[in-house]
Amino acid sequence: MSNASPRPLSIAAASPLRGTVTVPGDKSISHRSLMFAGLAVGESRIRGLLEGEDVLATAAAMRAMGADIVREDDGSWTVHGVGVGGLLQPQTALDMGNSGTSTRLLMGLVASHPITATFVGDASLSKRPMARVTEPLAMMGADFTTSPGGRLPLTMRGLCPAVPIAYTLPIASAQVKSAILLAGLNTPGITRVIEPVPTRDHSERMLRGFGADLIVEETPEGRVISITGEATLKPQSIDVPGDPSSAGFWMVAASIVPGSNITIRNVLMNPTRTGLVAALRLMGASIEAVDTRDVGGESVADLRVRHASLSGIEVPADLAPSMIDEYPILFVAAAFARGITVARGAHELRVKESDRIATMAAALTLAGVSVTEHEDGLTIEGRDGEPLAGTGGDRVASLLDHRIAMSMAVAGMHSREAVLIDDAAPIATSYPAFIDTATSLGAAPQWVAA
Template sequence: MSSHGAPIPMTSHACGPLTGEAQVPGDKSISHRSLILGALSVGETRISGLLEGQDVLDTAQAMRAFGAEVTDHGGGDWSVHGVGVGGFAEPENVIDCGNSGTGVRLIMGAMATSPIAATFTGDASLNGRPMARVTDPLTLFGTQAFGRAGGRLPMTVIGAVHPVPVEYTVPVPSAQVKSAVLLAGLNAPGKTIVIEAEATRDHTERMLAGFGAEITVEETEAGRVITLTGQPELTPQRIDVPRDPSSAAFPVCAALIVPGSDVRVPGIGLNPTRAGLFTTLREMGADLTYENERFEGGEPVADLRARFSPDLKGIEVPPERAASMIDEYPVLSVVASFARGQTGMRGVKELRVKESDRIDAMAKGLRANGVSVDEGPDWWTVTGLGHGNVPGGGLCASALDHRIAMSFLVLGMATQKPVRVDDAGPIATSFPIFEPLMAGLGAQIKRINR
């Protein structure tokens, strides 16, 4: 079942060249953080280009529940009148974060050092995901959390009455965990220190500095040491959200595997902690170029141009690159299916605890469409068949996961037989205009009448 209603089955058919411009939505990570940091500021933050997918809308509603005034002005323009650091009110009702692991984990961090309680829930997928990776470090501040077995939602978080600053080493690469601890540190006196051995997306650090927090980042032998001085008064900002590289991955990867394609994707954020997929595709031989490179709001941005690439080759993706492309491995595995040779992806155990077990979901779906996949606890290998040789014809389970659904719809654009997806409804959580955008480029994706 879809996370927000009845299942929406779809079939993707082989199509002619994909051409034109793909105006993908705003960056999901930055959209979440814009709303949360706006709510923690004093005054009005204005946001343009906000991603209006269900995940971000759920975060907006949560900020309202904590006392911020959040207004949709239309066309992706939003405003947030914040309540200041430590100013969150106790919500009257349960906070429903839908499908969003990013939303719930960051919000837990933001309220963890205020003397209030909040109960969080989500859809079936989110309620099955582990929250202890966030709540365990939050208890170091004095926070308490009570959830279902295995540290799962629904969960009640009781904020620390007298929070203390912490020093925490993130045990596995996770921008969500790092960000939750930093957001909790905002309302703790003194300096909160987060150490990560492997760099993850750094939007939280960049945006905290932009909102006026005292924060430093130092590269050491132990890794990145991030030091935040607590109890600042955050200054409201004007934020122009760059377009989401994770969403751009789908039209880009589709263009690489569909003969004759030439697609331009303008204004994509190319933060080094997010651009690993595009580096990997180029190493595979993809005809992918950056045009009009520039900086917007402190973030590197460029227009991407992707053309059909019939001579892709399999490679070993460096494990240290995983954090910069963790959400893009599903669609990378689709591209790998059309490459020659094996593409190995290692150090990716985080994929096992995303919206679904993404390694398992992609392996099953690719096998159903004639592609050989080997897998282990933190790795998988796809044996590519080369351009034009992927059979297709299979039924793929999306597992309530937007990226799984979109990846298999991309697969069907270049297979010998159509590819079916049991439920594409979750796509609305991150990429609500996926269907019309891809249709505008020339894709043949059809809803199945039940």
């Protein structure tokens, strides 16, 4: 999982994008479905699970700690959980591949169990800081031995019973919030997380659906999430909606490629996840939500997206938490807009799979876009709908980051000459069918020799 061979990709303008897309299941919900079902007592069934490498890393880790997880012939997954407090000692290191979500949330689970676990990952994940999670979990009693800089590989020893805490998030992070709440599941008393800036709320919604005693309150200090520990989770039947982060690539692709008209089916429209839709609409994108409906407590819709002339904007900073993973593809949209786009307030991008601010600045510059880098984002001078010139035979450095690779592949869909990407193999971590889907819509990606 952690040592895939590089797969360079070439892509240039072909034809308008037309057709219907079904994107993979939402990654955030897929991770949590496996974890929470693995802690429930009884059998849960999951349909629409994202079968990318990141989610499969979560499945493997939960199996290693005792959960019985099986993919059925019809593509659904069944999970027989061990019960809260029932995680077993893993016999080998837990290989997280490239998945920061798997790592941070599973550390939360382990923190309140009497087990020791070692977490390892690929070169990209091993560069990402873990202190934002280890610090609050250490306050609850977990003990950590980390690599220099608080990074992977790391070994943690959980404490049972752990100590409940009230923790105010210093930065907006759904992963940190979720890790603390998951540690609180097996901790006597009430564990509280205070988030001054709201973040995606899938953990709260799903934990309540599984039967956890969880309360969310709005206060002057922010949103307070309280979970009562020593919980009993009940098995569930889960239908995972389409990932809005994956849908974002096609929203932008259809917006920038002249003549395009596509429909994206079954997209999660949770209000904590729709920042990209809001930003693109502010830029003038034609995105129509059709057949909005409720699926398992989450809002879902089909999105019809047509080519439109985009205009540069100052991206509202309050959208950042609801689109933090979508900034790379938003930067691509800005590259084709009329005028200047300023996208700031996204410090978190510096510590994703790559430094996504610096990596996208370098990639777009190589493709001929005028970019100014800031500590918390980019200012981009758009090309007013004109295609890119290409990368002149040079290769964009994806730095093992799936979203960089896919974002620059979308940029290449409106480029006179080829945009070359040094390694598109990481795309498999979140969207294994991305290349095939691009081809089916009319794009022309090609694998090239390393």
